[in-house]
Amino acid sequence: MKISDIIKKSTISSNLNIKSNLIFPLDINIDQIDINEIEGEFIYFEDNKKIIGNISKNLIAYLQNKKIHNFFPDIMDKIKEGIIAIDENGKIFYANKNYSKILGIPLYHIIGKYIQDIEKEASIIKVLSTHKEIFKKNNYIKSLNKYVDVKILPLFIKNEFKGAISIFNDITEITNLNKEVIRISSVAEEYNQKLELIKELKNSKIVGEDPKYLELITKALIVSKTDVTVLILGENGVGKDVLSNFIHNNSKRASKPFITLNCATIPESLIESELFGYEGGSFTGAKQKGKIGKFQLADQGTIFLDEIGDMSFAMQAKLLRTLETGEIEKIGNESNIKVDVRVIAATNQNLEKKIEEGSFREDLYYRLSIITLEIPPLRERNHDIILLINSYLNYYNKKYNKNLNISTKAYSALLEYNWPGNIRELKNCIEHAVILTNGDCIYLENLPKKFQNKALEDKFVTLEELLNKKEKEILLNSLISNNWNKEKVAKILGIGQRTLYRKIKKYEIKLP
The missing domain is CATH 3.30.450.20 (PAS domain)
Structure with a gap:
């Protein structure tokens, strides 16, 4: 194709005031232009006799030269x-x-x-x-x-x-780096939470190192910073009252009242007046000055309703109304009273079963169990039994001005026991022993009679054997519950992986 067929020769360049950087039509193929046919220094492009652009002869030569050298792939590869x-x-x-x-x-x-x-x-x-x-x-x-x-x-x-x-x-490297930063931040946050937990545990009456128990306390610490209703589950004697105190003492309401009510110990006829109070002379036998109920006493603070499963069905409805409205209906008072109370409830009963039986309101259950914390029984806390024995021994030594130790046989008996009464039973047992021991050491005969049967003495093992047995139980249970993830188990137990492997070999634990 000749250049004369696609462009107008630049014979009028001297009569035009057009800058050489005007854009030329993109559909013109530079390779089609023969520079030798160009007269003058510019090529002009027109549409309907109107000049729309131009390009210099030198620029065409430059572009054609670069085309020959084919720089495009090199540029794209850079x-x-x-x-x-x-x-x-x-x-x-x-x-x-x-x-x-x-x-x-x-x-x-x-x-x-x-x-x-x-x-x-x-x-x-x-x-x-x-x-x-x-x-x-x-x-x-x-x-x-x-x-x-x-x-x-x-x-x-x-x-x-x-x-x-x-x-x-x-961006894989950047993405992975971001993930690692997030992971490290999470680890740091978890570590800070553990430091805070250790600090709070030292300031409270809570003793324990069992991983499941520490996880429970961590949740309780998080929950304590809110005003959410909490339901604490667990057998008798596991320390539901201690956990409720822990939650209150670490909340923003810590400086306000902490009021408790055991629903199982108050007669049904009196529980309403205990909870909500009454006006003077509102019923036969009522005090002239009336009575302030537990909810009103707990205003701005926390109320702990222990054994909530024993509350009557009719009383459950009134409690639910208070939880939903934030108001109490005082007996003999025509107007309701506004209260600001955080509620913590506890029970050793299966409330879901009681709902099926028709003795507990389902709507109240869901209102109470926004957060549910279940305390494990003492028999599942293994090493914590030792910590609690030592803790209560120190406490009662100071209380009764003594300096007692525990004999190997007595220690073995305490560790072998199943503790159906949990922490409360253990506490009472140690106090019993400290009081009745006259010498400087607690022997088997100083413990309550249930520990002194002949069968227990016959199957007596050394303290080291007993501790080894407990350690093997802890290792095996941890491995099973964590799908045999040895790295995770070592981290949970706070030991190195080499130590974990050594103990697995020591106790002849067969890995899957």
């Missing part, structure tokens, strides 16, 4: 992003080196192949049907196990769809 171009059928006709590097596939395995065969879930495939651009951040490519930020653009030539180009940046 770009850190991966670039791939496909035609309207998904066939790959271009990819730069970084695309090959990110995918880990040589270019000769890519060019001419269909993207559908290389990456079935590739986002660029969608553009083939929608002809719309796509921008995605932190996009996970499953087949590569990589994260990328991707821009996908449709290709149009003269308004006809001809394919798509995908430009993406491998």
